[in-house]
Amino acid sequence: MRSHLTRMGISCSKFSACCLVSQSKMTLLEAPDVENKEKSEIDDLPTFHEYSFEQLRVATADFALENIVSEHGEKAPNVVYKGKLENQRHVAVKRFNRVAWPDSKQFLEESRSVGQLYNHRLANLLGCCCEGDERLLVAEYMPNDTLAKHLFHWEEQPMKWPMRLRVALHLAQALEYCTSKGRAIYHDFNAYRILFDEDCNPRLSCFGMMKNSRDGKSYSTNLAFTPPEYLRTGRIIPESVVYSFGTLLLDLLSGKRIPPSHAFDLIRDRNFQTLTDSCLEGQFSNADGTEFVRLAFRCLQFEPRERPNAKSLVAALASLQKEIEVPSYELMGLLAHVSASSLQTASLSPLGDACSRMDLTAIHEILEKIGYKDDEETTNEPSFQMWTDQMQETLNTRKKGDSAFRHKDFRAAIECYTQFIDVGTMVSPTVYARRCLSYLMSDMPQEAINDAMQAQIISPEWPTASYLQAASLLALGMENESREALEDGSSLETRKNAPSGQ
Template structure:
């Protein structure tokens, strides 16, 4: 776990310490950073996909070009209530069915939280369809160029740039460095408002389509010369996206470079952002864009160096994406599909009375597997005093005198003669009742460190994270606790 047995500093950040729950999962998707375990790549029948999309109904089209798009994307819902996006290609696309299946299976092996992952395909007769995770919150193009209520915040624009760079870096590390027609339509937002790169652009180009459907003014110079894209071409397109994020407009790269050379940055900056970011940040993003847009491909940075450059620029990292985007919290709807246990439900609702009752009922039965090797010297000199501290803490906890309970449990913990996950859990709850959620979170993590598969530790982490306003992380802890308790009950 990497957690030291000491008091947590107030600046301790929970996202830097991940549980090992997913490593124990029965399903290994090959990517430890992927939050949601997706099913394996599936070859669907045409009838299945026709059913999920209501017969490829026009009402289910989510392509921004609608029915006029050469390859239409539909939303659909599978029998297990999972929403999907189905891309249906033009009849003349992918004449070689074997090539299509090989490409789809290869892209389908990728799993990353920065991608809208490919989870299946269909190849029947002349039909060629791809199935991906459905992203319910529109495209970057919609939020950046066609906003209705408020422009995208600067912190969110920086987050989009970083997450996109991370997606490209991941794909490069897996041997899929080529991405076709990278543009603002290819960046989608998931239920939590996090930007993800569409997996559709990772498919090698089919016979009938051009690699760049956008205006030729935005295509890499080498593509105009050779008609082929390279990993460096993808970086060029990333540079055009940085210009989009800076300006809120689709500025041709040649014009932007002229402005940069003349040090006339003002036309490159979205006027809606005035006063909302530092000149240093703006200058750094302009510098990165100009590096990506170099005429010679070898002079452009790679994806990994972009991640390195963009990471220090991130602002408001503690604010969930859905808050920055001004969209509803997707975790609330995801909770509806998560069947919570009574303990999980109490933590979700922050029903502290119920949590207290559950902790009282649990007692110390979950401490039985924790080894406490004590020498005879400890037994004779210290153990009685230590046990007395715990006993007084338990009495105060039962009487709901939470300040006294904190003091007594702290004496027990600081003595260092015994380790008890239950004491950490109880002190965690006391901290919550005393409006000290950061300290509570530290104790919940300590309880998990002592007993890594204890559901109570995860549930209390969720309660603390909810109190800190970190709802997305709290939802993940709820899921982990529920999974562990279900597994425990099954065993």
């Protein structure tokens, strides 16, 4: 048994001094308060948006079953769906059951209050919908599953110790930020509420910030993980969240759900092999193991006043961090996936490659060279009766736009192409593609994405439309969505160039 104690870095004297004392009597060794040096707020706070039910119905494909996602830690009847808004941004849409928030005013006030929080450690709330009996929340979509999935149900490789330390620190920073904004209460804090963004950085779901309603209880029915004061009073306090944070530290250490009472028993019996994930063998020092265990048990004190605050948790965990410069996606073992994506980009057509790099000059040269050859199947040629002076004037407007486009006078090109489009007698995806690039050249990415999408509506199988969407999304800073658009364009191009019959 002594070998297990040594591996954890807990000598017999330390064991009796700091681990075997009772929960209620354990000495609280507060870490010094230090300022969180990481940037915690976004300077330009996005506007909290009130969506219509129709917008969210369309975004989720009429709340299709295939769009239900479990990675946001929600269970029926309050279901979370993956959705895509009109600007192509992926979102998570939580739809409450009809009795969860009977008071529409309360729901709107609470949603707006949570929407005022915005931090890079949160899966932030972007908006809500309150129409009739419908109550929905819209948040940033996190594509890389939950901590529970990576910690308890991993398929390829277990989470490395440096990444587990990073998860603990980032979550402590999230709690510190929320506390500083007067939102110290978090409901049912657990591994299912921790999500991973496109870079595999851990984020805390904003859904748990909403005050308790008929949505359910503050904690799950598993009493083994419930703060003792909640069992006594049925009320959650800020210190209850710290207790739950302690159970999460045990999760990170063990790689499984171990109730605090059982963890105390394992410590008393010196059964560290059961307490510690066997996959972590040799990944941390004796001193770090000792400190991590002690920190967990400080959070799990029976008396709420004896638990540390969020700021001291950040200070203690910051001192344990390893491999700080290594990106999270690499620590999570997703480096090969990123490389494969890069290789796929390298095999794109010249236009796809130019759009992936947002090389606007190269895009211009290619569009100019292609001309209108892709319009043959989509352009509505005017009938003999439509050949009027007005029609001729419309065609002349397009020619003027082409001339301006050729000579890189993009403001004039936008004006001429807009006149052509507004007449509406001829539909040309190429005109939309050219105006899209003109908008990008004029630093108007939102107008550009609208034109790229319109070109795809006119010609759904046209790779150019998808590629231009990728460039526009990149200009909007939406890299993940841009990669998806590139993949769509590549697939369309492959299908288009495939030999007949394949």
